Amino acid sequence: MAIFSAQRGIEKKIQKLKPELARKIAAGEVIDRPHAVVRELLDNAIDSGANNIRLEIFSGGIEKIIVKDNGIGLSKENLALCAQPHATSKIGSELDLLKIQSMGFRGEALSSIAAVSRLKIQSKQRQAKENHAWCLESEVGLEDRIEPCLIHEGSIVEAQGLFANFPARRQFLKRPATEAALCRQVFIEKSLPFIDIHFSFFSDGEKKLDFPEAQSYKERFASALGLEKSLALLHELEGQDTAELPEWRFKIVIGDPSLARTDRKQIHIFTNNRKIDEYSFVQAIEYGCQGYFPNGLKPIAALFLEISPALVDFNIHPAKKEARFKDSTAIHRAIHTSINRFFRSFSFKAIQEDSLEREETKHQYEFSNxxxxxxxxxxxxxxxxxxxxxxxxxxxxxxxxxxxxxxxxxxxxxxxxxxxxxxxxxxxxxxxxxxxxxxxxxxxxxxxxxxxxxxxxxxxxxxxxxxxxxxxxxxxxxxxxxxxxxxxxMQKKAQRQSLLIPQLFTTKDKNEDSYLESIQDELQEQGFQIEKVAEGKWEIREIHELWEGDLEGLFSEILENKTEPRDLLRKIAENYACKKxxxxxxxxxxxxxxxxxxxxxxxxxxxxxxxxxxxxxxxxxxxxxxxxxx
The missing domain is CATH 3.30.1540.20 (MutL, C-terminal domain, dimerisation subdomain)
Structure with missing residues (x-):
C-alpha cells in the first residue's frame, strides 16, 4: 500500500483556477530554473538588434538576473504590453509560424518571468530624446506600473527573487554554483552563432567571460571553449543545397583529433541560430569523422545551419530545444561528406609532406658521390x-x-x-x-x-x-x-549472396520510401539488393557476403539515422580488417x-x-x- 495515495473514485467539483495561479503553472513550462530566464532574456536582447549584450547573475541567478543591451529599445505602448500573456511583435497570424526568423515569437517569456519573479524593464528607443526612457515593473498579483526613467541606450531587464512567490518550485533549485554553471552554458550557446555581437558575462560582480565581435565562427568557437591558443587546430568547413535555388547552407567548425573527447558534450547543433537537440546531425558529424578519431573518441564541433523557415518547425518544444524538419536527408549527407572529405584531404596533405621529405632524401642519395x-x-x-x-x-x-x-x-x-x-x-x-x-x-x-x-x-x-x-x-x-x-x-567490388527467403521490412512514410529509392543503386554497389514490392513494403534479396548482424535492425538504422551505403561497407571492412x-x-x-x-x-x-x-x-x-x- 502506498503511503501517499490519491483519492480515486470520488467526484470533486471542477473550478476555474485564479489567473495568478494559472500564470504560475503555465510559466513552469517555460521557466523552470534561472538558466531558462537567461535563455529568454538573451533571445530578446539578440532580437533587439544589439551589438553589445551584458549578462549579470547573482547567487546563480536565484537572487537576480540582469541583461543589458544597446538595441532599438521599446516605446511606452509596447512596454505596457510586453509582460502580458501571449503578447508578441514577432507574429500576427498562423501563416507567420511558417516563416519565423526571430529568436522569440510566442509572447510567453516576459509574462512567464513576471509570474515567478519581480520583473523590471527599463528601455529607451533609439530615436527618443536624450535620456528619455520608460520603466515597467511587473509582478503577478499586482498591477503593472510604468514610469519615466533615465538610461543612456537600449534596455535593461531585471528578474529578482526567482520563485520567491512559488515555494513549490523554489525548493527544487540547486546550489547557486550549480545554477551559475547552467547560466554560463546557456550564455555560451547563445553567443556562439552571433559572431557580430559582443557578449560579456558577470557572476556576483566578477567578469567570467568576454567574447568580442569575431571574424569567423572558428574564432568565436575557440573563445567559447577557451581554445584561443589552439586556433590552428580548429577548421571551418561549409556546404549548401545543390538545388538551383538553395534552401539551406551550413558552416561547420571542427577540431583536430588531438582535441577529441570521450563524450558528445562539445558537439553543438545550431539551426537558424538556435541551439537544438538533433541526433541525426550529431551522427552525421560522427560519421564524417569515422576512421580519423581513435578508440571511439568524439570530435569537438559546431554546426551552423541556415534553412528556409518553411522547411523547419521550432514550435514543438516549450524551450525550442527541438525542431522538426520536412526532410533532413540531404543535409545529413552533405554534413557527413564535407567532414569526411576534409579529413581525407587533411591526412593526404600530411602524407604528401612526408613523401616530399622522402623524395628529398632520395635525391640526396642519387646525387651523392x-x-x-x-x-x-x-x-x-x-x-x-x-x-x-x-x-x-x-x-x-x-x-x-x-x-x-x-x-x-x-x-x-x-x-x-x-x-x-x-x-x-x-x-x-x-x-x-x-x-x-x-x-x-x-x-x-x-x-x-x-x-x-x-x-x-x-x-x-x-x-x-x-x-x-x-x-x-x-x-x-x-x-x-x-x-x-x-x-x-574498400577497393574490391562488393560480393553479394542471395537470401533463400527475402527479408520483408516496412517503412513509416513516403519520406522513408523516397530515401530508400535514392540510395537503392548505391546500396547494390555496396552489396545489398533491395526491392520495393508495395507501398511502404520492401524486400532485402541480397546481402554482402561478409555481413554479420540483424538485417531488420540494419535497415531500421539506415532509415532512422540516414546511414550512407558507403558507411555500411566501411563497417563490414573495419570488422573484416580487425579480425584478419x-x-x-x-x-x-x-x-x-x-x-x-x-x-x-x-x-x-x-x-x-x-x-x-x-x-x-x-x-x-x-x-x-x-x-x-x-
Whole structure:
C-alpha cells in the first residue's frame, strides 16, 4: 500500500483556477530554473538588434538576473504590453509560424518571468530624446506600473527573487554554483552563432567571460571553449543545397583529433541560430569523422545551419530545444561528406609532406658521390643487445653493404626488403608464420626504395622500429596491417549472396520510401539488393557476403539515422580488417616486418580504420633533448 495515495473514485467539483495561479503553472513550462530566464532574456536582447549584450547573475541567478543591451529599445505602448500573456511583435497570424526568423515569437517569456519573479524593464528607443526612457515593473498579483526613467541606450531587464512567490518550485533549485554553471552554458550557446555581437558575462560582480565581435565562427568557437591558443587546430568547413535555388547552407567548425573527447558534450547543433537537440546531425558529424578519431573518441564541433523557415518547425518544444524538419536527408549527407572529405584531404596533405621529405632524401642519395644505403653506425653507434628474455629483438641487422652497393650484399638486402603486394596481405594470413612465409617470397622492390628507411627490430612483438629521414618511427604492426587490409577491401567490388527467403521490412512514410529509392543503386554497389514490392513494403534479396548482424535492425538504422551505403561497407571492412590483421604479440620475421613497413609508408592515411595512428615519430632533436644532449 502506498503511503501517499490519491483519492480515486470520488467526484470533486471542477473550478476555474485564479489567473495568478494559472500564470504560475503555465510559466513552469517555460521557466523552470534561472538558466531558462537567461535563455529568454538573451533571445530578446539578440532580437533587439544589439551589438553589445551584458549578462549579470547573482547567487546563480536565484537572487537576480540582469541583461543589458544597446538595441532599438521599446516605446511606452509596447512596454505596457510586453509582460502580458501571449503578447508578441514577432507574429500576427498562423501563416507567420511558417516563416519565423526571430529568436522569440510566442509572447510567453516576459509574462512567464513576471509570474515567478519581480520583473523590471527599463528601455529607451533609439530615436527618443536624450535620456528619455520608460520603466515597467511587473509582478503577478499586482498591477503593472510604468514610469519615466533615465538610461543612456537600449534596455535593461531585471528578474529578482526567482520563485520567491512559488515555494513549490523554489525548493527544487540547486546550489547557486550549480545554477551559475547552467547560466554560463546557456550564455555560451547563445553567443556562439552571433559572431557580430559582443557578449560579456558577470557572476556576483566578477567578469567570467568576454567574447568580442569575431571574424569567423572558428574564432568565436575557440573563445567559447577557451581554445584561443589552439586556433590552428580548429577548421571551418561549409556546404549548401545543390538545388538551383538553395534552401539551406551550413558552416561547420571542427577540431583536430588531438582535441577529441570521450563524450558528445562539445558537439553543438545550431539551426537558424538556435541551439537544438538533433541526433541525426550529431551522427552525421560522427560519421564524417569515422576512421580519423581513435578508440571511439568524439570530435569537438559546431554546426551552423541556415534553412528556409518553411522547411523547419521550432514550435514543438516549450524551450525550442527541438525542431522538426520536412526532410533532413540531404543535409545529413552533405554534413557527413564535407567532414569526411576534409579529413581525407587533411591526412593526404600530411602524407604528401612526408613523401616530399622522402623524395628529398632520395635525391640526396642519387646525387651523392659516395652513394650507399644508410647504415647502422650513422646515428646508432652500437647494435642493440639481443638477450633471451628481452622484449626488444632487433631482427634485421644484416651485413653492412659496400659503398657501391654491389654483389651479394646488394642481392640479400634487396630480397629481404621486398614489400608484400596488396593481393597477398589478405585473409590468407591465418597466423604470423603464414604472413612470414608469404613476405619472404616477394621480389621486385627497387633498391632506392629500400634505402628510404632502415629497420632495427621489434618491441614486445607489437611495435616495429625503423629510421627514416633522421626520425625514429615506432610502428604498430596490427594497426598498419589493419589499414592495409581495410584499403584492399574498400577497393574490391562488393560480393553479394542471395537470401533463400527475402527479408520483408516496412517503412513509416513516403519520406522513408523516397530515401530508400535514392540510395537503392548505391546500396547494390555496396552489396545489398533491395526491392520495393508495395507501398511502404520492401524486400532485402541480397546481402554482402561478409555481413554479420540483424538485417531488420540494419535497415531500421539506415532509415532512422540516414546511414550512407558507403558507411555500411566501411563497417563490414573495419570488422573484416580487425579480425584478419596480424595480432598483438605475433612475431614477424625480418622480411615480413620490412615488407609491412614499406606498405605502411606507402599508405595515403597513416591511421587504422578506427582512427588510431599507425606510428609515432621521435625526431633526432627530440631524442637528444630527452637525454639532455645538445
Amino acid at each position: 659516395d652513394f650507399s644505403i644508410p647504415t647502422r653506425d650513422q646515428h646508432f653507434s652500437k647494435p642493440a643487445y639481443r638477450g633471451k628474455e628481452s622484449h626488444f629483438s632487433p631482427s634485421f641487422l644484416g651485413p653492412r653493404p659496400s659503398k657501391d652497393f654491389e654483389g651479394e650484399n646488394r642481392s640479400s638486402y634487396a630480397q629481404a626488403s621486398q614489400p608484400i603486394k596488396r593481393s597477398h596481405i589478405d585473409s590468407s594470413f591465418q597466423n604470423e608464420q603464414e604472413f612470414n612465409r608469404s613476405a619472404t617470397k616477394k621480389n621486385g622492390l627497387e633498391e632506392k626504395a629500400a634505402a628510404s628507411f632502415r629497420y632495427f627490430g621489434s618491441y614486445a612483438s607489437l611495435f616495429l622500429i625503423a629510421e627514416k629521414n633522421e626520425k625514429l618511427y615506432i610502428i604498430d604492426q596490427h594497426a598498419a596491417h589493419e589499414r592495409i587490409l581495410f584499403n584492399q577491401f 590483421a596480424i595480432k598483438d604479440g605475433s612475431y614477424l620475421d625480418d622480411a615480413s616486418a620490412i615488407a609491412l613497413i614499406t606498405e605502411s609508408f606507402a599508405l595515403d592515411d597513416p591511421h587504422c580504420p578506427h582512427g588510431r595512428p599507425i606510428w609515432t615519430i621521435i625526431s633526432k632533436e627530440e631524442l637528444f633533448s630527452r637525454v639532455k644532449r645538445s
